[in-house]
Amino acid sequence: AEKRIYNFSAGPSMLPLEVLKKAQSQMLNYEGSGMSVMEMSHRSKAYDAIIKKTEERLRTILAIPNNYKVLFLQGGATSQFSMVPLNLLQKGKADYIVTGYFANKAYAEAKKYGDIALAGTSKDKDFTYIPKQQELALNKDADYVYLCANNTIYGTEWKYVPDTKGVPIVADMSSNILSKPIRVEDYGIIFAGAQKNMGCAGLTVAIVREDLIGHAKEFTPVMMDYAPLAEKDSMYNTPPTYAIYILGLVLEWIEEMGGLAVMAKRNEEKAKLLYTYLDTSDFYQTQVNPSDRSLMNVTFRSPNAELDALFAKESAAAGMSNLKGHRAVGGMRASIYNAMPMEGVETLIAFMKKFEEENK
Ligand code: PMP
Numbered sequence: 001a002e003k004r005i006y007n008f009s010a011g012p013s014m015l016p017l018e019v020l021k022k023a024q025s026q027m028l029n030y031e032g033s034g035m036s037v038m039e040m041s042h043r044s045k046a047y048d049a050i051i052k053k054t055e056e057r058l059r060t061i062l063a064i065p066n067n068y069k070v071l072f073l074q075g076g077a078t079s080q081f082s083m084v085p086l087n088l089l090q091k092g093k094a095d096y097i098v099t100g101y102f103a104n105k106a107y108a109e110a111k112k113y114g115d116i117a118l119a120g121t122s123k124d125k126d127f128t129y130i131p132k133q134q135e136l137a138l139n140k141d142a143d144y145v146y147l148c149a150n151n152t153i154y155g156t157e158w159k160y161v162p163d164t165k166g167v168p169i170v171a172d173m174s175s176n177i178l179s180k181p182i183r184v185e186d187y188g189i190i191f192a193g194a195q196k197n198m199g200c201a202g203l204t205v206a207i208v209r210e211d212l213i214g215h216a217k218e219f220t221p222v223m224m225d226y227a228p229l230a231e232k233d234s235m236y237n238t239p240p241t242y243a244i245y246i247l248g249l250v251l252e253w254i255e256e257m258g259g260l261a262v263m264a265k266r267n268e269e270k271a272k273l274l275y276t277y278l279d280t281s282d283f284y285q286t287q288v289n290p291s292d293r294s295l296m297n298v299t300f301r302s303p304n305a306e307l308d309a310l311f312a313k314e315s316a317a318a319g320m321s322n323l324k325g326h327r328a329v330g331g332m333r334a335s336i337y338n339a340m341p342m343e344g345v346e347t348l349i350a351f352m353k354k355f356e357e358e359n360k
Helices: 017-025 045-062 076-088 101-110 226-231 241-257 260-280 305-317 342-359
Strands: 068-073 093-098 115-121 144-148 169-172 189-193 204-209 297-300 332-335
Touching (some): 017 241, 045 068, 045 241, 076 144, 076 189, 093 101, 101 115, 101 144, 101 169, 204 226, 241 260, 260 297, 260 342, 305 342
Parallel strands (some): 093 115, 093 144, 144 169, 169 189
Antiparallel strands (some): 189 204
């Protein structure tokens, strides 16, 4: 553990040390079962208790109402790009708000299945902002409105829930779920890949309002139909058992930390420290519209691409990994999810100051 580094990866990303240690302590013999959770039948009593407790914790932490199903799925957040239109298109129309790379992928995928409208986009300014309510062209006959709540690559985050006049909102919360309290009832579906704030890769969580289940197109592959998965409580087939167990440990950690209000406060403090520094420096720049800045993924750049490359190299040598920005944006990106401690951000800022001094 002494040699662990500050990992600023966008995902899979840093996990709380407490979670890793607990998993380590339970690795060989889970609670006297004589086996690892990895080796357990998903139908065993011991595993049943794990999955039930994990769902219960998620329901409590996110205050998920009873008319929502929690589904533990595979296929990554990307398979939701297909599952959402396959399950939700009934009249055949949906509105997509394209605020970045993954929203655009979801939009392109949905077009295979229906009449999909571009209800808003921030492409005109390189996805550096989130459209305002009055900039959205929403169709009241749409089956759903799709948005990406936090744009992992560009570093923008929705700070409001659009008024869709009752049309269900589908939100990809892969990179900001569990970072702050939300009102689940504002959404029809919330989904997220687990590999950022929820645990490890291999698990995708979907929180689906019950009335949206059971309308899949006839040709929908069974593993892409919410109905059988919901009907069998995510046990239609073998679920990603170990990843669900890790989510359970992450949720236990969040509970012990004080819940999502505490997570939000920590995340605000970390992001504020970093953005305040970026705003006072005239060496680094951040392109994102100040009111739409993500608290999870902070994107910035130095005066030129050569210095950006040097920054990536020297920060890695200084014990901070994955600060290189996504190839679509260039520059740098610091992903500071729940598990990143304040000291990680302070260490980054100290390095940034030194780098600025040496290269300005
Ligand atoms: N949506 C968002 C917002 C993401 O950040 C990512 C991946 N980082 C995805 C979707 C795709 O997730 P996956 O790799 O689990 O399919």
